[in-house]
Amino acid sequence: MKESKRMFLHYISGIIILVTGFIHLIANNLPDIGTIIHESALYPVNLIMLLSALTYHMLNGVRVILIELIPGRCAAKAITWIMFLVGIALYIYGLQVFLNLFWPVE
Amino acid sequence: MSVDKEIEVRFKIFRFNPKIEFAPSWQEYKVKVNRSTTVLDALLKIKEEQDPTLAIRYSCRQAVCGSCGMMINDKQMLACFTRVLELGSDVIKVAPLKNYRIIKDLVTDFNELFQKEKQVKPYIIRHDLEELLSPTGTYKQTEDELLRYIQFADCIECGMCNSACPVSATDPLYLGPMILNRAYRFISDPRDLGFEQRLKVIDSEHGCWRCHFAASCSAVCPKGVDPAKAIQLLRRALVKKAILGISSSKKVELIPMEHIKGKLELPRGWR
Ligand code: SF4
Ligand code: SF4
Ligand code: FES
Numbered sequence: 170m171k172e173s174k175r176m177f178l179h180y181i182s183g184i185i186i187l188v189t190g191f192i193h194l195i196a197n198n199l200p201d202i203g204t205i206i207h208e209s210a211l212y213p214v215n216l217i218m219l220l221s222a223l224t225y226h227m228l229n230g231v232r233v234i235l236i237e238l239i240p241g242r243c244a245a246k247a248i249t250w251i252m253f254l255v256g257i258a259l260y261i262y263g264l265q266v267f268l269n270l271f272w273p274v275e
Numbered sequence: 276m277s278v279d280k281e282i283e284v285r286f287k288i289f290r291f292n293p294k295i296e297f298a299p300s301w302q303e304y305k306v307k308v309n310r311s312t313t314v315l316d317a318l319l320k321i322k323e324e325q326d327p328t329l330a331i332r333y334s335c336r337q338a339v340c341g342s343c344g345m346m347i348n349d350k351q352m353l354a355c356f357t358r359v360l361e362l363g364s365d366v367i368k369v370a371p372l373k374n375y376r377i378i379k380d381l382v383t384d385f386n387e388l389f390q391k392e393k394q395v396k397p398y399i400i401r402h403d404l405e406e407l408l409s410p411t412g413t414y415k416q417t418e419d420e421l422l423r424y425i426q427f428a429d430c431i432e433c434g435m436c437n438s439a440c441p442v443s444a445t446d447p448l449y450l451g452p453m454i455l456n457r458a459y460r461f462i463s464d465p466r467d468l469g470f471e472q473r474l475k476v477i478d479s480e481h482g483c484w485r486c487h488f489a490a491s492c493s494a495v496c497p498k499g500v501d502p503a504k505a506i507q508l509l510r511r512a513l514v515k516k517a518i519l520g521i522s523s524s525k526k527v528e529l530i531p532m533e534h535i536k537g538k539l540e541l542p543r544g545w546r
Contacts (some may be wrong), residue, residue, distance in 0.1 A: 171474075171478050171517055172478050172479060172480055172482060172484045173478050173484065173510070173513040173514055173516070173517040173518075174517045174518070175484075176484045176510075177514050177517065177518055233484075233485070236446070236480050236481075236485070237442060237445050237446045237449075237485060238445060238446075240446060240447050240448055241448070242448065242480070242481075245480040245481070249480075
């Protein structure tokens with residue numbers, strides 16, 4: 170993927186974090202609206218979107234910092250791949266936590 | 276103060292010859308300066324009257340060639356464009372530009388910088404070779420189109436923006452503000468068709484996305500070029516291309532001109 174696409178996604182995921190994070194805060198802190206959100210499909214969908222955006226935004230941020238600090242073109246490629254694999258692992262782990270939370274296996 | 280009235284100022288100058296010395300040192304000189312003396316004048320006076328071994332690079336003496344950039348009182352400045360007394364300091368500290376290899380004393384090595392510049396093809400790229408070889412007209416350019424890039428074309432390649440850039444300091448592969456500004460200058464020129472050819476370098480891991488937009492580069496530019504703005508505009512062009520598929524290369528109209536008709540003699544090996 171081109172760097173411009175990666176960074177565009179970085180900005181978009183930043184906006185998604187703001188919106189979904191806000192909904193998450195409302196859901197957990199305002200009893201009236203919170204209960205409605207908790208009981209609808211919005212709550213799990215919002216959490217999964219927050220998880221996706223956070224994982225991408227956080228790991229891409231770390232990738233950018235590491236690329237700046239560790240010189241070398243090969244290093245940049247290796248860092249990108251490592252972050253990609255760490256991202257997949259974290260995402261699978263997060264999804265599994267949510268699945269257990271919302272649809273627990275009896 | 277009359278122009279002729281002279282004041283003695285102390286110069287603390289960075290000295291280092293990496294070929295024979297292990298570590299740099301600071302050497303002090305006293306120079307009499309008047310209201311019009313520039314830092315470059317003072318350095319040349321030191322070289323002529325006190326220490327001929329002092330190494331300096333300069334050429335035009337009028338802020339045009341971009342050779343005499345150095346750290347003056349810890350800030351990137353052109354020595355020929357900075358009057359000693361306007362610094363308002365009794366001691367003037369002069370050192371080579373940061374973020375470059377030192378050749379000797381105040382002379383830094385720009386070779387790596389110019390190698391990076393080659394990668395972004397800093398010239399107008401066109402595909403109508405026949406027209407270039409046998410011109411029949413001139414490419415139309417409106418005033419608005421000219422104003423879109425003229426500020427960025429004012430760069431004198433002094434390299435001071437790269438020296439002030441915090442990213443260039445940590446990432447030696449980062450293209451840096453000077454080169455990215457050069458790339459944008461040509462990309463935004465309506466006559467240029469080379470946007471796609473430059474993408475690989477400017478849209479890479481060490482290209483324009485590494486800029487933190489602190490704008491230290493624009494703050495030190497002696498020509499008001501604003502490379503930080505060029506980088507932001509470059510990013511806009513890249514996103515337009517990556518997300519919407521819109522290229523920054525435009526079609527330019529050719530205005531026929533009878534009197535310039537004729538065959539150009541190009542050097543051998545150009546075709
Ligand atoms: S704006 Fe970008 S290029 Fe300019 S100094 Fe800051 S990081 Fe470097
Ligand atoms: S942009 Fe300004 S500071 Fe940078 S090289 Fe050009 S003239 Fe010098
Ligand atoms: S000597 Fe040319 S810019 Fe200073």
